Amino acid sequence: MTAPRIGVLALQGAFREHRQRLEGLGAAVTEVRLGRDLGGLSGLILPGGESTTMARLMTEYDLWEPVRAFHAAGGHLWGTCAGAILLSRDVQGAPPQFGRQDSLNLLDVTVQRNAFGRQIDSFTTDLPVRGLDGAFTAVFIRAPAFTRVGDGVEVLAEYGGQAVMVRAGRVTASAFHPELTPDARLHELFVQRCAAPVPLA
Template sequence: MPDPSPDLTIGVLAVQGDVREHVAALGAAGAATRLVRRPAELDGLDGLVIPGGESTTIDRLCRIFGLHEPIRRLIAGGLPVYGSCAGMIQLAEEILDGHAEQQSFGGIDMTVRRNAFGRQVDSFEVDLEITGLSDPERPFVAVFIRAPWVERLGEDVEVLAAVDGHPVAVRQGPLLATSFHPEVTGDHRVHELFVKACSG
């Protein structure tokens, strides 16, 4: 397990969702972490993770706590950001089946559909081949829980993995998004991929 680097700090948006799991996975991947609940806690970060959870709640709380616009500006300025499940929704330019007032941070030129794979009872696991991971011969066991999928992709968006023809892991520049939850699996290769992007 890599030692966390004091020179690399990745924030984890901590208003709602599976924050603790991402902190543990990032630590295992070699990064120091900082919980982000206020705008000042965004200062000096090398990257940011938007965890899974409930996308409408994350959106609402980020606007209440004054985080929405600062995060949008950091994304536009090139900060590496990774979003899992609800985090993927928050990184999409367009959301289908969202609430009427729901907003995203944007950044990835894609349209995602909320809960596209079904409700909580429809959760499932599947072995995926994900482009860019270390040990590529070993499948990644992806856990899908009320997961979105991607319905439209811009030409600059790279598909890293798909399920039944639907992209479920994508990358655009320094932005990474998965519709599944790698933080709950004990396999830290997705987080290692993101940490590498944050380290330049």
């Protein structure tokens, strides 16, 4: 079976770590900065970073509609931390000076930014994740939480009574940073789901 080609949104944040993890699993990886970079990909990871900065850069590089079109054409999406915020329908906790935060609105959840505190409150915990044998060591850095989960959205992991990993169809979101641990199982599952290239005009 040919290894899938997977993109990593490379505007800001921890995209290099995701790339290294995917390449270690044998996937072909493209750094995505423009809409045309999505051609021929099966999946796209939206990494952790600073969500308001990432949203501004997505506007600057005209990426909102190309990413939505990529998903509509059959592409798989996975957002981690800030990337999870970008996927969500409703975003709470954005700084007042930014107003309502833009998002892709592809996942029927409400996400609360910085739900577990500031950078100084970062922590690591062993987290049970549905579909994995044994706990996953999850790194939380200024992590969000999913405070409302819509119909059809499956909760894959919880911490402290809050949903921290969810999936609906071809969209997955995790509040933590799976790329910052040596455990590649979540990336491996994403690679497995990315079965075939998506034809884009």
